[in-house]
Amino acid sequence: MRETKFHVEVKVAPKALRIDRQLAEEMKGALSSKMISRMKREYVDCPVTGTQTPFLICYNCVSFIRRVSGVVQCEGKEQRLRSRS
Numbered sequence: 001m002r003e004t005k006f007h008v009e010v011k012v013a014p015k016a017l018r019i020d021r022q023l024a025e026e027m028k029g030a031l032s033s034k035m036i037s038r039m040k041r042e043y044v045d046c047p048v049t050g051t052q053t054p055f056l057i058c059y060n061c062v063s064f065i066r067r068v069s070g071v072v073q074c075e076g077k078e079q080r081l082r083s084r085s
Contacts, residue, residue, distance in 0.1 A: 006074040019056050044072055061074075
């Protein structure tokens with residue numbers, strides 16, 4: 001079982017944040033386009049990097065555990081995207 005180190009609130013930006021096009025294409029197989037467009041407007045204040053990170057990047061991070069009621073549970077080890085092979 002992974003241990004939660006951080007609880008980070010998900011915030012909504014006034015307009016969509018930029019993410020890598022390839023990441024968005026990979027997510028289309030797992031999530032609906034409506035869900036992806038909503039997630040593009042969400043971000044978190046990442047405790048690992050100390051910056052505002054788009055939620056789709058957070059969602060694909062190896063430290064991401066789960067999102068419950070607008071709060072992300074983070075392992076806090078490193079920010080690195082999961083490999084999709």
